[in-house]
Amino acid sequence: MNISNKNKALIKIFGYLVKDTGKLLLDPYIGNASSIIEGLVINSKNFYDEMNKKKLYELYMGIEQLDDDTEKKFTKANLAFLIKKFMQDDEDNKTHLYSKLAINISKSDIPDEQRIDFISMLNALTVYDINFMKKVYIYDIFDIKGFKNTAEQLLKITESQEGREIKSINKLYANGLIFEPNKGKAAGQYYKPTEYLKKFILMLFDSQELTPDAIGEHGKNKSDIFFMKNSEYMSKKEYYDELVINSLESLGYSLIINTEVYGPYNDKSSIYISIDNDKALTKGENGELFLQLIIKTNEDVFFNRKNISPDRYLLSLDDFNKRKMDNNKDTNEIKKILRSIIEELKNQNY
Structure with missing residues (x-):
């Protein structure tokens, strides 16, 4: 069903942030968390270059595509914080993830501090970290061909000696997204996703994106x-x-x-x-x-x-x-x- 923008709840909030006299928390450069920006696309030359305007436009279009007329429990402050973190993010290929997160947390009943935490985590994790997190989740949920059981699967990917994977493991652990179920035991040390990771990852991906096929593996x-x-x-x-x-x-x-x-x-x-x-x-x-x-x-x-x-x-x-x-x-x-x-x-x- 085609829904006009006037019925899209989150797009309305996005528009208000641009057109109203409210404040948009966008400016990461001057150390002030509240820069007033009116007519975001038209009048942003003094604040952002063309690349940033394009980036913000892509976020807007991503939200516009996913938005619908269902009730959104997302304040202007929540969305402003998401936009601020998005503009600070150097990885352009995370734009669709910010759009997805904006829509999904606005539909959820999670408390405000958790919304802020999810937005901050998306900003802190690289695309590589997120793909690794996705792999940990899939290896925990599904039985993958080539492995005897779930423990062997998780051991394989979390005992890595590859530098970037070790960095990702440390970041996921520091953010409370993975834990060691066998901590303190002599052997078989591996990481499993926490319930927090399971909730967070479903804010970023649809179920069909969280299958063995999605990461080049085959389920048993x-x-x-x-x-x-x-x-x-x-x-x-x-x-x-x-x-x-x-x-x-x-x-x-x-x-x-x-x-x-x-x-x-x-x-x-x-x-x-x-x-x-x-x-x-x-x-x-x-x-x-x-x-x-x-x-x-x-x-x-x-x-x-x-x-x-x-x-x-x-x-x-x-x-x-x-x-x-x-x-x-x-x-x-x-x-x-x-x-x-x-x-x-x-x-x-x-």
């Missing part, structure tokens, strides 16, 4: 269940699909079905399932035929928490095979058993 394949397509499965694919795969999907579980070895560096699933490749079928004491499934939790597969051999679970095939011969595709009993096993494993305490 995620599902409830990873099902291994081994040679036994492939030899009777149609039968096993009807028996196991369709049953799992109809229960509402999300599946990754893959021929590659399941690994924590690419995939994250709660449960691993495969048909026993060595001995798919076994008979009970009464001659009843069973399918042997290997079903394990992610923790058992990769971290060997229980230190036991693979868990085999049995599915009775006699009833299923009889129904199949009668062209009855009911798998309720199979689904009941599968759900019971899976939910029991997922709820185990380690």
Whole structure:
């Protein structure tokens, strides 16, 4: 929806700062925090050169693009302080971040001192610092391919020996944006984002800008269940699909079905399932035929928490095979058993 400028709440405030008799806190050069500037673009020659006029115009246009007619809880003093800090900032490619911050904090209910702090932090952090902060946030929120777990991800990026990254870490820490969850422990020192960082970064970026793809990384394949397509499965694919795969999907579980070895560096699933490749079928004491499934939790597969051999679970095939011969595709009993096993494993305490 196209909204005229007269209905844009923050643009109104911006305009008042220019046209009213109010004071605009813009002048960082003479040490006075309150220079009166009337007709900002037309009459600014005595205060700012053409570059600064262009810079201020770009901020105005950025806010104008993002603004809407929703209520803005942003005082003239707040916006004036933001403009002052913006004009003091040497990095022109942060303009869109100031525009975004102006809009988002004006829509929020955060207290005035926090608004001022967010504006000051944006001014204090370089683009490099902000991109590094973004990486820390994404590495904490998402499971990234190539890493075993979140701790390994964060350790990789915060134990850097690269000079600029060390500077960024120190600045983020000094501003209360990261902390050490394992502080005082002998090993595994890494930084995590504070709740303050999480709130601040959402003032600067949209959710689609805070994904692994946005920083050139790839998130892990995620599902409830990873099902291994081994040679036994492939030899009777149609039968096993009807028996196991369709049953799992109809229960509402999300599946990754893959021929590659399941690994924590690419995939994250709660449960691993495969048909026993060595001995798919076994008979009970009464001659009843069973399918042997290997079903394990992610923790058992990769971290060997229980230190036991693979868990085999049995599915009775006699009833299923009889129904199949009668062209009855009911798998309720199979689904009941599968759900019971899976939910029991997922709820185990380690």
